[in-house]
Amino acid sequence: MNKLFSITFLLLLFALVTTSSSNLIPRQLSQFQLCDSGKTYPLSITTLTYTPNPIVLGQNLTLKIVGTSQVQVDQNSNLKVQGTGLLSFLVYNIDFCNELLAPNVPSGSQLCPIPVGNFDYDITVTVPNRPELKPFNGVTVRITLINPDATELICLEGPIQLTS
Numbered sequence: 001m002n003k004l005f006s007i008t009f010l011l012l013l014f015a016l017v018t019t020s021s022s023n024l025i026p027r028q029l030s031q032f033q034l035c036d037s038g039k040t041y042p043l044s045i046t047t048l049t050y051t052p053n054p055i056v057l058g059q060n061l062t063l064k065i066v067g068t069s070q071v072q073v074d075q076n077s078n079l080k081v082q083g084t085g086l087l088s089f090l091v092y093n094i095d096f097c098n099e100l101l102a103p104n105v106p107s108g109s110q111l112c113p114i115p116v117g118n119f120d121y122d123i124t125v126t127v128p129n130r131p132e133l134k135p136f137n138g139v140t141v142r143i144t145l146i147n148p149d150a151t152e153l154i155c156l157e158g159p160i161q162l163t164s
Contacts, residue, residue: 033157035157041155042070042153042154043068043071043073044067044069045066049064050063050064053161055161056127057163058128059127060124060125060127062123062124063125065123066118066121067119068118069119071151072113072116075097077148079094079095079100079144080092080143080144082141083139083141097112101121104124129164138160138161139159139160141157141158
């Protein structure tokens, strides 16, 4: 799987499931939840919108992600994405700052570390029109963002919907 495909696919998955139990959940994300509802995660997302919904393979996906972090998101933070079911499958690890944010943050803007406080990202990506993405329609995914010191910043799971 080439690097661009991996980055775009993981951004898509992360963006679809990022939310916080302490905030109103946008209608399009009502099926997503924290992995551990009893845990307080240091990263929360207050706004996440994406269009189109469902996501169309081969077309642009526009995202707006706004939130707050109670801890710094460090360089070399890892985004772990995995399909879930009876067993975990399709596990991907990606450098969150360098491979996911860097292509989408304007030159001269703060990349990583992301400081404690508020953040606001507007991102547009082209969703690959690849046959291997079609089986992901309706699959439950688990997304975990982990700082290099192993601090779990947020963990969410929920289904993704794709169309061609």
